[in-house]
Amino acid sequence: MATMDELYQSVIIEHDRSPRNFRRLEAPTHQADGRNPLCGDEVHLELRVDEEGRIAEVGFQGRGCAVSKASASMMTTALGGRTLPEALELADRFQALLTGKREADASLGKLKVFQGLAAYPMRVKCATMPWHALREALRIEL
Amino acid sequence: MATMDELYQSVIIEHDRSPRNFRRLEAPTHQADGRNPLCGDEVHLELRVDEEGRIAEVGFQGRGCAVSKASASMMTTALGGRTLPEALELADRFQALLTGKREADASLGKLKVFQGLAAYPMRVKCATMPWHALREALRIEL
Amino acid sequence: MLRTTSRGKPIVYLDTAASAQKPQAVLDAMTRFYETSNANIHRGVYQASEQATLAYDGARETLASFLGGVAPEEIVFVRGTTEAINLVAQSFLRPTLRPDDWVLVTEMEHHANIVPWQLAGARTVPVPVTDGGELDLDAARRLLSEGPRLLAVVHASNTLGTINPIAELAAMARNAGVPVLVDGAQAVGHLAVDLTTLGADFYCFSGHKLFGPTGVGVLWGRRELLEAMPPWQGGGDMIDHVSFERTTFAPVPHKFEAGTPDIAGVIGLDAAVHWLGAQDRTAIAAHEETLWRAGRELLDAVGGVVRLAVPDRNVGILTFTVDGAHPHDVASLLDQDGICVRAGHHCTQPLHRRLGLPATVRASIAPYTALADLEALAAGLRRVRQVFA
Amino acid sequence: MLRTTSRGKPIVYLDTAASAQKPQAVLDAMTRFYETSNANIHRGVYQASEQATLAYDGARETLASFLGGVAPEEIVFVRGTTEAINLVAQSFLRPTLRPDDWVLVTEMEHHANIVPWQLAGARTVPVPVTDGGELDLDAARRLLSEGPRLLAVVHASNTLGTINPIAELAAMARNAGVPVLVDGAQAVGHLAVDLTTLGADFYCFSGHKLFGPTGVGVLWGRRELLEAMPPWQGGGDMIDHVSFERTTFAPVPHKFEAGTPDIAGVIGLDAAVHWLGAQDRTAIAAHEETLWRAGRELLDAVGGVVRLAVPDRNVGILTFTVDGAHPHDVASLLDQDGICVRAGHHCTQPLHRRLGLPATVRASIAPYTALADLEALAAGLRRVRQVFA
């Protein structure tokens, strides 16, 4: 099991510094705001779903801890090309991984590094917050 | 120190059975109701103060435990002939006796049998309830 | 506590209906919390706070399954039954109260299930109690049809021990479109309560009567209702976003748990419910019923002891008066023998008025009660009779 | 708890501002209560109930003298600061609230001293906080003259540690005819509070921050005010006479203590206050101040640690950010070393907005804090800087 330090050093710090898709979209089709009221962190998430119903673009903005930022950053890269049901399924799998209800498997791809966080329940919320925003966004078509 | 049983047997039971002045007055000058909300006991107290400002007559009615009834009964006999300030002073002395703030002395007369109750703080209220009604009554001139 | 003495005599504790004694496991759980993971919850990322948070949230799950498997988010931790009812009165009833609205209560309610509705601005109208100590169900049906805003009813009476037919009442109320709050303070310690089938909309009880600590209790409410209710108390942990202009609130149950809760109390209650879960509850119920019947006979044999008329479905309460002796005097003299019973109106003044009695004496039976306790009570009452003879 | 380990390291507890650790005497007092006199209060005439009642009422006297010798009847036991403020909001403010009424708060208030006023229907208007972390007293004076219904102000800020000049503010408020509620949650553990001279009308705090148990706190109010206020919660013990038509209430403080209170919690708080009374509080204050100054230097020496600007009169709080690292990440990495600090908005979102920071890291100093704890914090922060380097 990775310690918190290793987790930070392996991937979190890197995404915190250079978050992927940290931007607003030109023509989003879905959007939502995520918030962790206990720490005041916020994420604004935008998606563009194409005619075929696949996620074409994802962008996020906001401020938060390295864990939530890295999670949001990796989420944006993991979602590309998925259908909405597939995206929601991935969100469920991610949630299950972090709450210790499921082991990591190949379907999670790079996201499985977050497994180490399951030992720190108070931080799990930081990692799942962008995914909650995703669920919300998929309900709010623009 | 008298036990509760002795206290009952020495005086309380006797007054409970044959309370003195358990009646309404013809022409009361003062009256008040006392209540112990925790047990639902009630006393209705009436006094007649004569022209010289002395307590001429006291009567009580109501329902309550033997302790409150005996206390009311003995109070009515102890008050006769006293001025209002004297009556209030007696009330204070009685209260002090029952809360252990003062030893029994001759000025309390027969009332001093209640000293044994000081060891039973939950019952002290039963004995002081008629005296509280007295304080109230002396404020409410009819 | 049950190993101690009272007034120099071994204690005979017959006042569980007022507050139950606690299993060692409950005291240990609280001490362990203070000694190993005392920290505030929901806010710290360090281990002690995390453990406290997990234990606190875990208790919600324990209680949810104890109550038949309801959703943990429907469990709100409060101080006790009283606070639970006040919460519903202020947050469910008051915001939508119109003049002349009334709440249907019963003649056997505890003050805690009368006064909060009055303070919220509603009239209270009672379902009568029969001479046999039961609710008059025909009257209940009729009154339900007259448009009360709520039926607020006790599951088991703390004065009579009567177990009310809640499922039946709830079905009547449902037909009449009236929501139902059930005061389970005296019931949860004796009956298995399944809120998924009972038909109530709100249910509440106190930890200290369920072998848990003082300072903690539970309000359960249907999620739709809880979600539609505005928060009652404001403060930390119940907010989403605070500004001087506009504040938004957290989802249930947090919306109703403002400020630091009684964390240790909740952990103690969790331990109490685990303890109870490990007991054979059917055997306990049988034991209590046997003792209750034996107690009735013992009291009747004393002579001059008048038991209240109560139905046979009972949570093990023996309520009586003694000819010629006021209940307070009876309890005081019993206390001389180390016997702990309750005397007074038991916070049911309206029921006592209905019974025509200012006060009564109550002995209540618990899992740890023994036949010897009831024998001691009977012997004590014989002595009381002698003093007053 | 301070002898335990966290994440395998000896614990370094720097989160007393969230909840204090408890002296053994507090745990012992509560266990002793449950083991020897566990019973409900104010209702039983038997010895255990009598002892519980005496202990409970005795705690009221302890607290009254702890607060400078106020009247015991002015002490109302509640769950904590949050409930105390909600009680005043609902029972003092709401019944006489007119549209457009507003409460003067400050930019440094805890949510517990903002949201209850809003829920009671009042607007909240803040006294600004200066760049130095103090209240702007000129603004306060001006705002007080504009007719707020109440001034609700924190005695010591839980985020900045600032000790506010309450006597001065209360004098201004008195001139303007505005009553004053003081949130003493962070103050009572550090300062001697004398309510006979402070000038406040209401004062409140939580037991769990005063080395006492969770689930208990105190509202003090001037007797005239408490007497004039309607009850807030209804139930047992707060009534005089109950009927379905009309209910009358007990005198203060009972009017405000509906239902079974947290008896064990009150007894634990009594023990905590006795424990504190037996300490040399001047020496503790000096110890805390020395550590606070040492802590500031240790933090400044780390490099990249930015402390918030705060005044020198402080209850021993060190609040800071770390360049390039979010407070939550800082706290998580410190937790790896067994160091317990708080990260977040500390329930002061408006203050954080004023500071332009979403969150901060807070370390707080207590009597049991040692220099080694602060050295461990500084060393931990150096490691955090390395991880983020």
Ligand SMILES: Cc1ncc(COP(=O)(O)O)c(C=O)c1O
């Ligand atoms: C200044 C201040 N006010 C109010 C509170 C709320 O206290 P509690 O959560 O114990 O009700 C706190 C503690 O969180 C505080 O620090």
Ligand SMILES: Cc1ncc(COP(=O)(O)O)c(C=O)c1O
């Ligand atoms: C039936 C019933 N309802 C409500 C209460 C009030 O419970 P608490 O005082 O714990 O709030 C009690 C206990 O006194 C009770 O027996």
